[in-house]
Amino acid sequence: MWPFSRHKSKVGAKRSTRANRLDETPKNPAIKLMETLKTSEETLEYLTGVDLGLLKDLITETKTFSKRLEALIQDFTQGKSSSQSPTLDQFSGDVEAAYDRLKSTVGQSPDIIIRRFFIGQSHQVPALLAFVDGLASNEMIDQDTVTLMQTFKGTESLLKNPAIAHQIIHDSVVSVGHATVETKWSKLIIDLMGGNTIVWIQGCPEVLVLDTVKYPARAISAPMTERAVKGPQEAFNEVILTQMNLIRRRIKSPNLHFDPVKIGQLSQTLVVVAHVEGVTNPELVMAVKRRLADIQIANLEYSNTLSESLSSSHSLFPQVRSTERADIVARDLSMGKVAIMVDNTPYALTLPATFIDFYQTTDDYTASFWEASLERLVRLLGLFVGLLLPPLYIALSSVDPELLPTKLVITIAGSRVGIPFPPIFEVIIMWTIIEILREAAIRLPKGLSTTLGTVGAIVVGTAVVKAALVSDIMIVIITLTALGLFTSPVYEMAVPWRILFWFVILAAYFLGVYGIILSLIVILAHLASLENFGVPYLSPFGPLRIRDLKDSWVKFPEDAMVYRPTSLRTVSPKQRTHHTKKPMVYPQLHQAQKEHFDDEV
Amino acid sequence: MTRFKVWVKIATVFGLVFLLTGCWGNRPVNDRILVLCMGIDPAKSPNQFTVIFQSPTPSAVTNSSQGSSSASGGQSEVFAVKGTGQSLEAAFNQAQAKVSKDLYLGQLQLLVISNQLKPMLLKRAITSLQSIGTLDKTPYIVVANGSAFRMLQQTSPQAKFPSLYFISLFGCVSCQTDALGIRFWQYLVRIDTRGVDPYLPVALPFSQGYRVDRVALYRGYHYITMLDPIQTTTFGILQGLSHKVSVFLPKQQATVAFLTGPSHLTTQVINGQVRATFDIHLTAMLMGLDAHTETPQKISEISQTTSQIIAKRCVALVRQLQRQDVDPLGIGRMLSWQHPHTFSNFVHWHQEYPKVHVVVHCVVKITDVGTTK
Structure with missing residues (x-):
């Protein structure tokens, strides 16, 4: 006989006196249906050629449904008999009913562990414990929860005051660091699925939620997509707690806030909105939260799913920066931006992002400002080369050859002798090859992709020239283009340029250099029209903010960047004091050096 | 209705932008005959002139792209197409009829005019040249003592094509005794300005190339003399x-x-x-x-x-x-x-x-x- 039998329960004395209102009602309709189905099955068994599988499944489902219904009714009636107002979402205090309810719902899944046990040895109080196998720490459950509760000697107090049993257990028994209390089933189930251990105690309507979460997590590794030469080599992993820890390590101020939001009806994914109070514009934080609250989706798997909802338009250009680097998130937060982290995604989002943000890297801040400026200008040059070289080739070799120097035009004409296609087809052929090589290189294992890329580029490049499908100048141009378009340190920014490249190509083909200028004006106008969370995408160039130009295509020394970006409208505009104190004005700061020179003399 | 009007405006602007470009002449450069030099000689008929369109040969073009310095078999690296007519357009049409590709004047680098050209013919030719859309008025202009065609037939071992020789010469100020290079637009300015007469450098062919140490003086379109x-x-x-x-x-x-x-x-x-x-x-x-x-x-x-x-x-x-x-x-x-x-x-x-x-x-x-x- 199971110790939790209702007849044997000591604490369940109240229940024995409870009026059984269920007897007054007709039999549970699910049971009735199940009985009918069983009779049908017995009848059908005699008939040959009938597939009984479906019927058996239906009977199983009906059995489960019946159990669930019973548990619900039991919970409901138990709650009704108590002083509380009964609701189906409220735990009634009946452990057995809770067991039935769990077993008939989530308990059917093999990874959900439901265990019934007694608290104490002399006076045993029935209790129920549930957790998700693999998401919770077995050591914490065994040593810090079950063992301690089973050996608890003060169970009389529990029996005397069952309503505060959870408080006694919380205060005197379990040694799990973080424990909370919950009463609603809808929240308990979500907590359970998140890796918490739930403890129901007989007679106590409050349920203990013990934080025993221990995810199987990937170790913190070096960033794969945003590599830095001198910067920190820590990237986020999939566990949101680790992500928060990495940021907290960098910003220890209590003003750093992590505001949790749950998104996804099915996934119930934890999303954390991070911001620094006293720095970030509170209106920006509120706007971000409002937009997140508006998101109604079933499943939130990736942080980029949120990008669209957090962008102001369906532009080609990314308006939210996605990064795996903890240092970039910390820097953006200190600048007055908002970061969004999504559980199970190693990429955090920072916003609002401007165009120039996508051309700034960690290395810019770890190297000297000379080097940083040079690198940024190289990136800008790479962008122009990548975007404009093939269109210029098409425009100047097909539409406006008069703009080329004579020697160059003769060289181009000579290289194109025998080529059957116009220049635009050369570009299409070569770009198709490049895209195929790129796609193959991404999908293949690393060692193989390097070999394939090198061999593919050399063999295919040589072959197409020998086959007179493209000119040798085109090989040079496309190689520079492919390299130039990927000089953007953020991968998302390379995508719009790869698409707009074709827009400029077509404009060059039809209208020559005039078309290129026209297309660039259109692109620039579009960029100037973009705005997200009130921040112009082209800032600090449009509208022009001279002060913010110090950290744009050219980077000034750190001590010159006193203020945070104006466009973010931060609460505290200053991020550091003014320029470094000069030796002539503050000699005491340079005294040691002076003495050193005196010593030498 | 308002939205309709906006779309009409956008369509009109785009339509105008596309129609007014004048850049629809899409033809790869290897499908054109790049006229690098143009010579103008008086024709036999007193009211006509002969225009010589000189271009590099396809083999010379190919060699040029491959870095080869000379043509194979001692062949000439340039070929000339002649056209005669009362106007430049007529002469151009006649020359165009003799070749299979587009005679392209956008890369014209050198304009050679004969000093025997009558003022009326010279004026007609210069006026027509000004109205060629692809001609950007930057070619150098020189005078041939006698026949422009004969001068263009002369080659120099220093450059593959006559045009390249003169681009190098006039483009380098310190390469000349006197910086005599005159571009077409400079010539036009002198023609159209009161109180100044045009002068043009004279290119005299000799066995190893050209000699440019004289200027020809004009009063308007009238050839006057040549300085020693x-x-x-x-x-x-x-x-x-x-x-x-x-x-x-x-x-x-x-x-x-x-x-x-x-x-x-x-x-x-x-x-x-x-x-x-x-x-x-x-x-x-x-x-x-x-x-x-x-x-x-x-x-x-x-x-x-x-x-x-x-x-x-x-x-x-x-x-x-x-x-x-x-x-x-x-x-x-x-x-x-x-x-x-x-x-x-x-x-x-x-x-x-x-x-x-x-x-x-x-x-x-x-x-x-x-x-x-």
């Missing part, structure tokens, strides 16, 4: 264009070389008489003198002698120009700038030009004594 090499260097000094001019002094047995410097022309009107003054300040290098005999006095003496010689040559040249009633130095233009009322009172500048009193002040400063650079 000495006069051309003097002309260059008066224009401030000299770079490698040298003067030999027999008495001192010395050479004053690399005479370089600006020339400033000023005009004055004294009692109704126009007076033009050329202030020439030249620097030079003294060569050929024994190092032991170099003294400040002697150098000063040489400077003065050279200044006098140059001043004399200049005065002689200007007087000759006045006699021939041709004003390539732009005295009239300078008068119109400095004394516009006086100039506007002259109905025909060419009637007044010979009466102008010309003074030349020349100062030669020897800055260095040494060997040839």
Whole structure:
């Protein structure tokens, strides 16, 4: 006989006196249906050629449904008999009913562990414990929860005051660091699925939620997509707690806030909105939260799913920066931006992002400002080369050859002798090859992709020239283009340029250099029209903010960047004091050096 | 309705933008015949001219892209197509009918005109050239003494095509004795400006290439004369264009070389008489003198002698120009700038030009004594 039998329960004395209102009602309709189905099955068994599988499944489902219904009714009636107002979402205090309810719902899944046990040895109080196998720490459950509760000697107090049993257990028994209390089933189930251990105690309507979460997590590794030469080599992993820890390590101020939001009806994914109070514009934080609250989706798997909802338009250009680097998130937060982290995604989002943000890297801040400026200008040059070289080739070799120097035009004409296609087809052929090589290189294992890329580029490049499908100048141009378009340190920014490249190509083909200028004006106008969370995408160039130009295509020394970006409208505009104190004005700061020179003399 | 209007406006703007471009001539460069030189000769018929369109051969083009220096088999690297007609357009059409590809004038680098071309024909050709849309008016323009076709047939071992030779020559100021290169638009400016006459460099073919040490003088579209090499260097000094001019002094047995410097022309009107003054300040290098005999006095003496010689040559040249009633130095233009009322009172500048009193002040400063650079 199971110790939790209702007849044997000591604490369940109240229940024995409870009026059984269920007897007054007709039999549970699910049971009735199940009985009918069983009779049908017995009848059908005699008939040959009938597939009984479906019927058996239906009977199983009906059995489960019946159990669930019973548990619900039991919970409901138990709650009704108590002083509380009964609701189906409220735990009634009946452990057995809770067991039935769990077993008939989530308990059917093999990874959900439901265990019934007694608290104490002399006076045993029935209790129920549930957790998700693999998401919770077995050591914490065994040593810090079950063992301690089973050996608890003060169970009389529990029996005397069952309503505060959870408080006694919380205060005197379990040694799990973080424990909370919950009463609603809808929240308990979500907590359970998140890796918490739930403890129901007989007679106590409050349920203990013990934080025993221990995810199987990937170790913190070096960033794969945003590599830095001198910067920190820590990237986020999939566990949101680790992500928060990495940021907290960098910003220890209590003003750093992590505001949790749950998104996804099915996934119930934890999303954390991070911001620094006293720095970030509170209106920006509120706007971000409002937009997140508006998101109604079933499943939130990736942080980029949120990008669209957090962008102001369906532009080609990314308006939210996605990064795996903890240092970039910390820097953006200190600048007055908002970061969004999504559980199970190693990429955090920072916003609002401007165009120039996508051309700034960690290395810019770890190297000297000379080097940083040079690198940024190289990136800008790479962008122009990548975007404009093939269109210029098409425009100047097909539409406006008069703009080329004579020697160059003769060289181009000579290289194109025998080529059957116009220049635009050369570009299409070569770009198709490049895209195929790129796609193959991404999908293949690393060692193989390097070999394939090198061999593919050399063999295919040589072959197409020998086959007179493209000119040798085109090989040079496309190689520079492919390299130039990927000089953007953020991968998302390379995508719009790869698409707009074709827009400029077509404009060059039809209208020559005039078309290129026209297309660039259109692109620039579009960029100037973009705005997200009130921040112009082209800032600090449009509208022009001279002060913010110090950290744009050219980077000034750190001590010159006193203020945070104006466009973010931060609460505290200053991020550091003014320029470094000069030796002539503050000699005491340079005294040691002076003495050193005196010593030498 | 409002949205409809917005769309109509957008469509109209885009339509206009596309239609007004004039850039629809999409044809790869290898499908065009790149005319690098164009020559204009008088035709047999008195009212017609012959236009020569010179282009590199396909093999020369291919060799050029592969870095090969010469054509295979000693073949010519250029070919010429001729067309004759009363207008440039007619001649062009005739030439176009002889080739299978588009005769493309957008890369025209050199325009050669014969000095035998009648003013009427020259004017007609120049007017037509101005209206060619693809021609950007930057080609150099030279005069052929006699036939432009004969000049274009001459090749130089220094460059594959005649056009490249002249681009190199005129593009490098220090590569010439005098910087005589004139672009088409500069020629047009001189043609259209009152008080100045055009001059053009003359390219004379010889066995190893071309010799460019003379200028042809025009009064409007009328060919007047051709200056000899000495006069051309003097002309260059008066224009401030000299770079490698040298003067030999027999008495001192010395050479004053690399005479370089600006020339400033000023005009004055004294009692109704126009007076033009050329202030020439030249620097030079003294060569050929024994190092032991170099003294400040002697150098000063040489400077003065050279200044006098140059001043004399200049005065002689200007007087000759006045006699021939041709004003390539732009005295009239300078008068119109400095004394516009006086100039506007002259109905025909060419009637007044010979009466102008010309003074030349020349100062030669020897800055260095040494060997040839």
